[in-house]
Each structure stands twice: as structure tokens, then as C-alpha cells.
Amino acid sequence: MTEKTVAFSGTTVEAPACTLGEGPTFDPHTGTAWWFDILGKILFEYVLATGAIRQHPLPAMGSVLARVDADRQIVATEDGLYLRRTGTGATELVTPIEDDNTATRSNDGRVHQSGALWFGTMGKNAETGVGTIYHVARGTVTKLYSGISIPNAICFSPDGAIAYFADTAVNKLMRVSVDPATGLPAGDPEVLLDHSGRDGGIDGAVCDTEGVIWNARWGGGCVDAYSPDGEHLLSLKVPAGKSTCPAFVGTDAGRLLVTSARERMSQDQLERDPKAGNTFILDHPVKGRFEPDYLL
Template identity: 85%
Template structure:
């Protein structure tokens, strides 16, 4: 790692610890952050200004939320895409994906500027090659990359012309040219960052207005910043070893919210890592941007 590392500076949110915190996003229209406890089948709603928190049980393991409009959200689950009524929590399965495969679940995902959604599936026990990365828009499902073990780091450059993703089991951050109008790949993936053999695993990521990729590193308690050329710029310490995914939050998208996990940790490990599974807002300023709405 070439960039400098900063010690933790920020807030530990007064919200329930998650077995597997993932998929954070922020709705600037309501000032609300959302994230998942995948293994707990729970959606967490957190009002940033007041600290008000609500937990919403889900009918299936969910991992990605995208705003559709002021009244509706799409939630990606182990059964496919559910349409959720934001006010009531009512959910209807609208786009089944791998719903007949009890061995897999959804994992990381994000909406492209075109309104299309990329997301990945994986084996519930991280079986080798059991997952797939999909492109979904208006209910049309396209297989992009099959044979993925742990899909993560899905995000897009500010101009919508580049997509990033990884298979954490391989631990290489990939980039691929995509059509800005559709979010579909227009080239072949190439390695941007080779993290194989290094500490921790490449996990969830977001890309800011300068094209800097902010990537949570599993088992390393950090968020790493990479330039669009793959240069390591900075590591921000997170007070939980299994940091999972960042999201831009705040009125100007100027801070990073980061989820974490307790998955697979023994009682002794939890005693040594007491903030495991908690959610954090880091003080370090970023030039973030808000997620587009999903085109239903």
C-alpha cells in the first residue's frame, strides 16, 4: 500500500449490530440511510439528522436497496427483486432471479447512471463459482459474469462509462468499459488493482465525483481510496475488522457511512473486536454523489 493510513475519526451509530451489515445507501430526499443485515433478514432505516432508527424484517435475505420514486423502493434478495412500498413496508416479488435456487443469495450491487441495476449472487456458503453478476432494468435480466464466488465492489465512474467489480475470492478489482446510456459492458474486464496475497479482501465500494474508488476491505478494518488508474491514495481506519461497504451520506454526500459484520466470529474474537457489526460515519471529507433511481 503506497498511500497513508489514518486512525479512526468519526461516529459509531446508535443502531443494532449486524451479523452481516451490507448494502448501505442514502436517500437525500428524506435524509435517510438504509442498510441490511443480510443473515438477519433485516432492513435498517436510520435518519441521519436525528438518529432515529427502525428495523424492518424481510421475507428473504436482502442486500441491495434502490429508490424508484418517493413511494417505492426496489430490494434485491435471494429470490430476486421485490418492490417495496416505503410507507407501509409491503413487498411484492416483481423480478424473480435465482428464486428456485435455495443454495444462493444476493450480495453486492448498485444502480448505474442509466437507471439499470448491477448486482451479484453467491453461494450461501461462498461456494466456488456459484454466483453471477447481473444487469437488470425494467424487469429485463441480463447475465454479465457467471462463475463468481463472492461478487463485490460494484460501482461506476462519474461519467457512467466504466464499471468496477470484484470476486473477493480472487481479490482483484476489475474495471470494464460500459455504455453510459445502458450500463451494459462494451469491452472486456481488466485488472485495475491486484490485491491477491495481501491483507484483507476487496469488499463493497463507491466511486466519487473525481472518480476515486472508496473500497471497504474485509478483515482489515479499513476503507481504501484508489485513483481511476488504480493508485492507492489513502486508507481510513474503521473500528471493526470486518468492514463491508461504504456509502456517501449527508446533504452534500460529503461523508462515508460504513457497515461491518460479525459473521464467523467466535466469542473470543467478538470480545477483541467489540464494535464488530456496527455501522459508522467517518469524519474524512469526500466528494460523494447520490445514487440514481432504478428504472422500474
């Protein structure tokens, strides 16, 4: 892997540090970024233009949010998909998934261009192989891949014909052809990038307008950029070792917002990594794109 590292340049969002920050996304209709503290059962709302920040309690551990329309959002949680009213914060469980399994929770996910949601579950203590990656379209749930330990890096090529995902415990970025009209796999997954044995783990990812995959590296304190062929292009440093997931933000989707975690860090580790759990906006320009709405 050719290493080209770009030093951190950006801002730290004035928001409380997360134990496990994850699932950032951006709503261009309102100029608002959203992300989760999974373990704290908190949804953060951040208005880019003003810096206003709000914290919303959730009924369960949540990790993925997608816009439905101006008044509603879908939130993937430990017991399924909740419909959330943006005006009141009221939530309603509309698609139960693993609601009878108290040992698992949701993790990474993203909406495909067809309006279907891919998201993964995992053990609450990262137990080996107890997670699953699902496809959910208008409430219909399809199990895609089982035996997953830590589902991550779910994102899609600009034309909607390729899906990417990873099991961080295996540390290989996978790619699979999908039907652009449905988001369902149209072939078998293959390894795009083998990161096993290297520093840090493959975590959350987004794919830009040119097909470049921007992947947060857990334990690496950076966001790595990979070409559609798996070539490492560069690494953008962030001032927290456990970087978890990026999202395109801004009026032109031209910047990256990156979440991080401080889960299971000792006091000594926190003193050496004082911004662990914070959320950052990087100055480095990117050619991002906005997420599609989830279709109920």
C-alpha cells in the first residue's frame, strides 16, 4: 500500500464526546448532520451553518439514519427499524429485525440508490460470527450475509451497480455486483482489498461521485481513500485514534464529517488520545454526493 498521508486540517465539532460515535449522515434539505452515540442511545443533530447541536434520546441502540421525507426518518436499531418524526422526536417500531435477540445490535448501514437499506447487526460484545447484513426494501427484509462479526464499510458505487462491505474482524473490503433497480446482489462477493495484518481495521465508508471509497480506519486515526480498483490513494489524518465513519457534508457534499469512539479506553489511553469520541469536519475537499431517501 502506497502511503500518502495528509495531516489533519479541520475543526472539532462542539459536541459531547461519544462513547461509540457512528452512523453520520447529512440532510441537504435542512443543512443538518446527524450521528449516533450507539452505546449512549443518543442521536446528535448538528446544523452546519450555525453550529447548533441537539441531543435526542432513543428507545434503543441506534446506528443508521436515513431521510424518508421532510417530516420522517428511518432509524436502524438493535431491534429493527423505527420511523422517527423529526418535529417531535416520536419513534415507532415499523420493521422488527432481531427484536427477539437481546445479544445483538445494529451497526453500519446505508441506503442504496433504489431506496432500499443495507445494514448489519453484530454482537453487543463483538462476539464472533453472530451478525448479519440485511437488505430492507419497503419493509421487506432479506438476509444477505450471515456469520458476520463486525459489519462495516457498507456503501455503493455512483451508478448503484456495486455494493461494498466489510467484516472488520476479517479486515477485508468486499465488493459485489448488485441490481441498480433493487440493490439486491447479482453475484458473489469478492475481495477488493485485503487489509488483514495491517495497522487498524476497516470501519465505515462512503463512495463519492468518482467511485472513490473513503473508509475510516478504526485504530488508525484516519480516513483512507481507495480507487474502485482497491488502490490506496491517500490517508487523511483525524485527531482521534478510533475513527469510525465518514459522511459527505456541506451544500456541495464537498467535505467529510468523521465520527470517532472512546469505547473501552483506559484513563491513560484517554490522556494520550484526548479527542477520542469527538466528531470532526475535515478541510480536505472531496467530490461527495448526498444519500438517497429510504422508501417506505
